[in-house]
Amino acid sequence: MNGKMLRPTSFDVAERAGVSQSTVSRALRNSPGVNAETRARVSAAARELGYVVDRHASSLRLKSSETIALVTICRPGEDRSAINPFYFALLGSIAAATSARGFNLLVSFQENPDNFRADFVASGLADAMIVIGTTSNRPAWDYFAQAQASGLDFVCWGSPGSPFHWMRSENDIGGQLAAEHFVRDGRRRIAFVGPQQSPQRQFDERRDGFSAALAAHGLTAIVAEPPAAADRHAQGVAAVQALLEAHPDTDAIFAASDMLALGVLQGLKDAGRRVPEDIALIGFDGIRAGTLADPALTTLEPDLDAAGEALVAMALEDDERTRSGTRIPVHLVVRGST
Amino acid sequence: MNGKMLRPTSFDVAERAGVSQSTVSRALRNSPGVNAETRARVSAAARELGYVVDRHASSLRLKSSETIALVTICRPGEDRSAINPFYFALLGSIAAATSARGFNLLVSFQENPDNFRADFVASGLADAMIVIGTTSNRPAWDYFAQAQASGLDFVCWGSPGSPFHWMRSENDIGGQLAAEHFVRDGRRRIAFVGPQQSPQRQFDERRDGFSAALAAHGLTAIVAEPPAAADRHAQGVAAVQALLEAHPDTDAIFAASDMLALGVLQGLKDAGRRVPEDIALIGFDGIRAGTLADPALTTLEPDLDAAGEALVAMALEDDERTRSGTRIPVHLVVRGST
DNA sequence: CTGAAAGCGCTTACAG
DNA sequence: CTGAAAGCGCTTACAG
Numbered sequence: 001m002n003g004k005m006l007r008p009t010s011f012d013v014a015e016r017a018g019v020s021q022s023t024v025s026r027a028l029r030n031s032p033g034v035n036a037e038t039r040a041r042v043s044a045a046a047r048e049l050g051y052v053v054d055r056h057a058s059s060l061r062l063k064s065s066e067t068i069a070l071v072t073i074c075r076p077g078e079d080r081s082a083i084n085p086f087y088f089a090l091l092g093s094i095a096a097a098t099s100a101r102g103f104n105l106l107v108s109f110q111e112n113p114d115n116f117r118a119d120f121v122a123s124g125l126a127d128a129m130i131v132i133g134t135t136s137n138r139p140a141w142d143y144f145a146q147a148q149a150s151g152l153d154f155v156c157w158g159s160p161g162s163p164f165h166w167m168r169s170e171n172d173i174g175g176q177l178a179a180e181h182f183v184r185d186g187r188r189r190i191a192f193v194g195p196q197q198s199p200q201r202q203f204d205e206r207r208d209g210f211s212a213a214l215a216a217h218g219l220t221a222i223v224a225e226p227p228a229a230a231d232r233h234a235q236g237v238a239a240v241q242a243l244l245e246a247h248p249d250t251d252a253i254f255a256a257s258d259m260l261a262l263g264v265l266q267g268l269k270d271a272g273r274r275v276p277e278d279i280a281l282i283g284f285d286g287i288r289a290g291t292l293a294d295p296a297l298t299t300l301e302p303d304l305d306a307a308g309e310a311l312v313a314m315a316l317e318d319d320e321r322t323r324s325g326t327r328i329p330v331h332l333v334v335r336g337s338t
Numbered sequence: 339m340n341g342k343m344l345r346p347t348s349f350d351v352a353e354r355a356g357v358s359q360s361t362v363s364r365a366l367r368n369s370p371g372v373n374a375e376t377r378a379r380v381s382a383a384a385r386e387l388g389y390v391v392d393r394h395a396s397s398l399r400l401k402s403s404e405t406i407a408l409v410t411i412c413r414p415g416e417d418r419s420a421i422n423p424f425y426f427a428l429l430g431s432i433a434a435a436t437s438a439r440g441f442n443l444l445v446s447f448q449e450n451p452d453n454f455r456a457d458f459v460a461s462g463l464a465d466a467m468i469v470i471g472t473t474s475n476r477p478a479w480d481y482f483a484q485a486q487a488s489g490l491d492f493v494c495w496g497s498p499g500s501p502f503h504w505m506r507s508e509n510d511i512g513g514q515l516a517a518e519h520f521v522r523d524g525r526r527r528i529a530f531v532g533p534q535q536s537p538q539r540q541f542d543e544r545r546d547g548f549s550a551a552l553a554a555h556g557l558t559a560i561v562a563e564p565p566a567a568a569d570r571h572a573q574g575v576a577a578v579q580a581l582l583e584a585h586p587d588t589d590a591i592f593a594a595s596d597m598l599a600l601g602v603l604q605g606l607k608d609a610g611r612r613v614p615e616d617i618a619l620i621g622f623d624g625i626r627a628g629t630l631a632d633p634a635l636t637t638l639e640p641d642l643d644a645a646g647e648a649l650v651a652m653a654l655e656d657d658e659r660t661r662s663g664t665r666i667p668v669h670l671v672v673r674g675s676t
Numbered sequence: 677c678t679g680a681a682a683g684c685g686c687t688t689a690c691a692g
Numbered sequence: 693c694t695g696a697a698a699g700c701g702c703t704t705a706c707a708g
Contacts, residue, residue: 007460009701020679025703035677050488052460056403057701060394060684067444080430081423081626081642088426092418095447104463106405107445109433122345122390124685125442150388233630262630269632288419289627292571292600294607304419347685358695363687373693395685398700462701 008049017045028053064127067104068312069120070094071154073133073140074111075231082231083109084259086285087132090157093308094130101312103127110140118147118154128315129154131164135200155314157307159201167311167326169284171202174300174330175209178254178282181298181332183217187252187280190214191222193239193264194256203256206284206300210254222247226260236263237270244271251279252338258283258290258299265293265337281337284330295336302330346387355383366391402465405442406650407458408432409492411471411478412449413569420569421447422597424623425470428495431646432468439650441465448478456485456492466653467492469502473538493652495645497539505649505664507622509540512638512668513547516592516620519636519670521555525590525618528552529560531577531602532594541594544622544638548592560585564598574601575608582609589617590676596621596628596637603631603675619675622668633674640668 010028014021019038027034027042045051059065072087074080091107098105106126110116116139120126131144131154145163148154155165182190192210194203211221224246226239236255240263243250253268255261261283265275273279275295283290286301307328314326348366352359357376365372365380383389397403410425412418429445436443444464448454454477458464469482469492483501486492493503520528530548532541549559562584564577574593578601581588591606593599599621603613611617613633621628624639645666652664 007462011701021702022680022704023678025701026678029703031704033677038677050460052457054398054701055461055463056394056398057462057684058703060392060398060686060701061703063684065394080434080646081427081624083426083430085419085423085426085626088421088423088429089419091426092421092447095445096418099446099453105445107433107443108437109430115437119390122388123393124345124395125393266630266632286419288423289630292604292627292631294604294632308418349685359686360688360696361694363685364694367687369688371693376693392685395700396687398685398702399687401700 007054008051009054010051012049013042013045013051016049017042059124063124065104065124066102067106067126068094068098068315069106069108069126069129071118071129071131071133071144072107072109073131073137074109075134075136076111078111078231080109084134084232084257085287085289086258089287089304090132090307093304094311095308096305097308097312100309103312111137113139113143116140116143118144118152121154122152130311130315131156132158135159135198141199155311157311159199165314167307167314167328168202168205169300169302169307169330170327171205171330172209172212174284174332175206175211175254176213177300177330177332179210179213179217179221181282181334181338182252182254182280183214183219185252185280185338188219189222189247189250190219190252190254191224191243191247191250192254192256193224193226193236193243193260196223196225206254206256221254222250232257232259233263233266236260236265237267238263240264240267240271244273252281253279254282256284258285258287258297261297261299262289262293265297276336276338282332286333291335293337298335298338299333300330301333302328345392346389347392348389350387351380351383351389354387355380397462401462403442403462404440405444405464406432406436406653407444407446407464407467409456409467409469409471409482410445410447411469411475412447413472413474414449416449416569418447422472422570422595423625423627424596427625427642428470428645431642432649433646434643435646435650438647441650449475451477451481454478454481456482456490459492460490468649468653469494470496473497473536479537493649495649497537503652505645505652505666506540506543507638507640507645507668508665509543509668510547510550512622512670513544513549513592514551515638515668515670517548517551517555519620519672519676520590520592520618521552521557523590523618523676526557527560527585527588528557528590528592529562529581529585529588530592530594531562531564531574531581531598534561534563544592544594559592560588570595570597571601571604574598574603575605576601578602578605578609582611590619591617592620594622596623596625596635599635599637600627600631603635614674614676624671629673631675636673636676637671638668639671640666
């Protein structure tokens with residue numbers, strides 16, 4: 001256990017297999033033009049010695065690390081367990097897509113200027129970078145905007161700013177699905193709760209798709225901007241109070257995200273409104289906590305597997321032209337809140 | 339943008355600064371014995387060229403990658419967004435501890451034999467490995483047990499098996515705190531809901547601390563084993579039915595984890611029992627979803643920051659003797675469910 | 677099909 | 693305080 005044996009190198013394997021080191025390398029990489037019998041002998045020797053290729057030496061030679069760097073922007077001072085679970089789920093799906101390609105995933109949570117870092121590709125640690133997380137951390141996104149301006153490239157989820165390569169949900173369709181669901185259900189006093197000034201264009205798209213679909217039915221969405229608060233949940237709670245004061249007869253609410261919707265749900269309970277009897281509620285994101293709520297939250301769920309795969313593919317893709325505009329499909333999951 | 343410039347090397351910096359390449363390396367690593375003026379000139383040249391040290395070359399030379407590998411074991415076939423949020427929170431705190439040391443974090447979610455992998459340290463990709471996640475995936479833990487037997491070392495959270503270096507919460511104290519809280523509240527028909535045959539020794543410790551504290555008050559815990567189900571939440575729902583059938587006058591439940599407790603909460607609502615009026619409920623883990631439940635869940639919350647830091651420290655520590663037995667403090671967070 | 681050799685970009689004894 | 697040189701462990705032209 002102690003006195004740990006030195007890690008064997010390809011030379012050790014070569015000696016054991018009775019071939020040259022170059023042949024070991026070729027055999028283990030499945031290069032063409034290696035005698036089958038030789039290859040087998042090399043594999044056996046490698047196995048016996050517990051040999052594993054040194055990834056640093058390999059990456060240095062190949063100039064490729066087969067790893068993706070994933071940066072998650074957090075709210076400053078935010079507790080790790082308070083990170084919007086949607087981003088954890090997205091992280092999970094990115095990890096799946098990464099590992100399906102045999103790539104590694106390097107993750108980094110960033111919140112303060114002291115730990116801002118965008119040099120994963122520049123240092124060779126990763127072949128490409130993906131950035132996700134809250135749009136509310138302006139300094140972080142400014143930092144990444146500047147990194148991009150100086151040549152560091154990456155793709156991101158949502159729309160934290162203008163110059164980035166992005167990927168988003170089909171937000172307009174999601175909004176439309178929510179609107180049509182409400183209308184079919186006979187709701188008439190329908191509100192949208194979501195940030196209006198956020199750099200997160202996705203919220204606007206959801207609202208616009210929602211409003212347009214309502215308009216097609218001769219209805220106008222009440223747009224309620226949540227007040228500033230510690231996080232989306234708290235914003236949702238606060239938004240309801242203001243909304244019900246101004247529009248006490250509201251009978252349906254579409255919230256721009258699930259965390260917001262869960263706050264809205266809490267606020268509605270606090271106000272003594274029954275969901276869905278008095279007010280129906282739809283969120284957006286499909287986070288797990290929505291299924292645990294009471295009533296469980298009806299929501300628009302993006303296809304996260306597709307999102308992870310598309311983000312990784314996009315990040316690895318060199319062709320500039322294919323690096324913008326991708327949309328991830330969403331579908332309505334009807335649960336108890338409508 | 340296209341025609342991407344070759345990455346500059348330390349030789350480029352050397353030329354620009356008018357010094358040798360070795361001096362560049364020394365200056366940038368803050369090695370002692372470099373003239374301050376020279377160091378400044380090198381730094382300036384590096385900045386101007388956008389030079390970043392190649393981590394593969396550096397790691398190859400240094401034989402250290404300054405990165406930690408974190409493996410999260412998942413339930414086979416489990417959706418990424420269904421991973422117990424406790425492990426995501428733990429991942430976040432490990433990331434924080436890692437980055438505080440200037441280390442990188444490589445993450446890997448593993449569930450099936452096709453993607454089992456434990457060679458992160460052997461390949462030089464990481465200096466140490468941490469393994470967390472569900473204990474219910476037996477083949478995965480068998481795989482890691484075997485990896486350890488053949489010399490790959492790592493530390494893990496909980497107690498997925500015998501031969502591992504582990505770190506756990508102060509489970510017995512947690513159980514005791516739960517018991518005392520119930521007793522102080524006047525509860526008398528008190529149950530523990532948790533797996534009895536799980537390799538996760540933490541559940542047993544929670545139960546035993548709980549039972550012992552109740553016994554000190556002349557009370558005996560009703561122990562209810564949840565039936566098999568898709569996940570902990572579903573197990574919790576199912577456990578309540580059986581429990582209330584056998585013990586309809588139960589007035590308090592301590593669940594071995596928050597996900598279980600949230601399922602129990604759902605089951606209690608389904609059964610028409612009010613929480614906390616009829617039955618008080620305490621969970622364990624302090625996951626975010628507990629704060630979103632209605633009523634919010636009283637729980638035992640481990641100090642996750644401490645857990646992340648301790649896991650990283652333990653993983654990096656070479657001394658065998660300091661690699662077992664560490665305990666993470668927990669405290670009772672009282673919310674609406676009690 | 678296989679081997680000898682160069683070189684990826686660093687770090688650090690070894691000289692001066 | 694600084695430079696020339698060796699070497700970390702690979703991959704792959706280049707010869708044979």
